[in-house]
Amino acid sequence: MSTIAVVGAQWGDEGKGKVTDFLARDADIVVRYQGGNNAGHTVVADGQEFKLHLIPSGILYPEKMCLIGNGVVLDPEVFIREIDGLASRGINVDNLRISPRAHVIMPYHRKQDACDEESRGAKKIGTTGRGIGPAYADKISRTGIRMADLVDSESFKDSLKTALEAKNNLLKGVYGAEGSDFDEVYGTYSRFGERLSGFVADVSIILNEAIREGRNVLFEGAQGTLLDIDHGTYPYVTSSSPAAAGASLGSGVGPTRINKVIGVAKAYITRVGEGPFPTELNDGTGEKLRQRGHEFGTTTGRPRRCGWYDTVIARYAARINGLDYLAITKLDVMTGLERIKICTAYSYKGETLTEFPPTLKVLAGCEPVYEEMPGWTGDLTPARSFGDLPVNAQKYLNRISELSGVPVALIGVGPGREQTMVLNNLY
Numbered sequence: 222m223s224t225i226a227v228v229g230a231q232w233g234d235e236g237k238g239k240v241t242d243f244l245a246r247d248a249d250i251v252v253r254y255q256g257g258n259n260a261g262h263t264v265v266a267d268g269q270e271f272k273l274h275l276i277p278s279g280i281l282y283p284e285k286m287c288l289i290g291n292g293v294v295l296d297p298e299v300f301i302r303e304i305d306g307l308a309s310r311g312i313n314v315d316n317l318r319i320s321p322r323a324h325v326i327m328p329y330h331r332k333q334d335a336c337d338e339e340s341r342g343a344k345k346i347g348t349t350g351r352g353i354g355p356a357y358a359d360k361i362s363r364t365g366i367r368m369a370d371l372v373d374s375e376s377f378k379d380s381l382k383t384a385l386e387a388k389n390n391l392l393k394g395v396y397g398a399e400g401s402d403f404d405e406v407y408g409t410y411s412r413f414g415e416r417l418s419g420f421v422a423d424v425s426i427i428l429n430e431a432i433r434e435g436r437n438v439l440f441e442g443a444q445g446t447l448l449d450i451d452h453g454t455y456p457y458v459t460s461s462s463p464a465a466a467g468a469s470l471g472s473g474v475g476p477t478r479i480n481k482v483i484g485v486a487k488a489y490i491t492r493v494g495e496g497p498f499p500t501e502l503n504d505g506t507g508e509k510l511r512q513r514g515h516e517f518g519t520t521t522g523r524p525r526r527c528g529w530y531d532t533v534i535a536r537y538a539a540r541i542n543g544l545d546y547l548a549i550t551k552l553d554v555m556t557g558l559e560r561i562k563i564c565t566a567y568s569y570k571g572e573t574l575t576e577f578p579p580t581l582k583v584l585a586g587c588e589p590v591y592e593e594m595p596g597w598t599g600d601l602t603p604a605r606s607f608g609d610l611p612v613n614a615q616k617y618l619n620r621i622s623e624l625s626g627v628p629v630a631l632i633g634v635g636p637g638r639e640q641t642m643v644l645n646n647l648y
């Protein structure tokens with residue numbers, strides 16, 4: 222029996238969807254524990270491309286159970302669109318369940334997200350605009366609407382009345398924006414509730430029973446360590462806990478029940494949205510990585526900022542998440558670069574920092590300290606074992622693993638399921 226958490230070790234978009242999809246083959250259950258449709262996973266299975274935002278990547282295996290934990294914020298409209306889209310392509314969605322404790326993203330959350338961003342002006346976070354932050358803020362303020370409310374028309378009416386009054390005051394009174402009409406929202410969302418009621422089940426009970434029975438469970442993280450509300454580059458973060466500890470809280474499984482934590486990292490690094498990024502490449506190399514790696518957001522289409530692999534960040538991710546292994550993705554994208562740099566430390570006001578700083582003020586002033594290696598040529602996409610890789614690519618992987626302090630278990634050399642090498646078996 223194995224229970225594995227797959228977490229992003231960078232700023233999100235590390236290729237977790239592909240790694241989860243790969244590991245899902247041997248899992249009985251895949252559960253998402255945080256975030257919402259701000260995430261975007263592209264999975265290629267049997268030559269077909271699937272873009273998933275909310276539904277766990279395991280859905281492409283018909284017999285797996287896929288769960289959405291209490292830590293997720295769920296936009297019912299997006300969820301319905303996603304299940305309908307999958308069903309129309311012949312994917313079975315009957316094994317999908319949503320926690321009654323998951324909070325619902327309402328239309329006023331999306332409006333508030335846009336107004337909040339506009340009011341931040343030059344200090345905007347660059348959110349995905351999906352209402353994620355406001356939905357989590359309401360959860361913490363204890364004014365949120367949960368799935369259990371959405372599927373119970375009386376309870377929904379009551380909680381929506383209270384919530385909408387407050388939101389309309391904020392949107393109209395403070396932001397001068399348009400409010401929402403109760404009857405309209407109630408009508409649309411109670412229909413969503415009716416449609417989704419069959420999916421609602423106690424995810425914590427399902428998971429704990431499965432673990433007791435010795436089944437394999439995969440906890441699928443969204444976003445990444447540096448976007449974690451506690452451990453990320455605050456305030457340029459998302460509003461949930463993508464770090465491994467979030468897997469426990471966001472699914473209702475005790476931390477002692479999670480056996481392994483895998484950190485997914487690209488062979489380089491990317492970031493979307495605002496905020497300091499020490500190894501960012503604002504040059505032809507950055508552009509090459511962006512074009513070759515198709516580094517444009519799955520959710521918003523925004524170009525991703527690209528930079529060299531940063532082992533200060535990798536060591537930080539290893540510490541925060543207790544990483545057992547790394548899964549390194551997109552190694553193939555780096556082919557053809559003459560020289561490759563690895564960031565080993567930061568230089569800040571003449572001082573060498575080997576630990577990731579807690580403030581943006583310091584991070585913004587950090588210059589990367591690099592070690593250089595020669596690059597490699599040749600197409601990596603057909604490689605199926607470590608020995609198939611060019612020697613310089615092998616040396617690069619060994620070096621980043623050594624400097625990150627974590628062994629590599631998986632290597633990705635292309636988007637397909639078969640383009641994944643296993644160095645250490647995880648089950």
Ligand code: IMP
Nearest residue numbers: 233234259260347348349458459493494
């Ligand atoms: P939010 O999650 O929409 O509130 O956005 C907050 C920050 O997290 C912004 O910088 C987003 O670009 C970033 N973010 C949210 N989801 C993802 C993701 O799945 N990948 C990468 N960045 C993300």
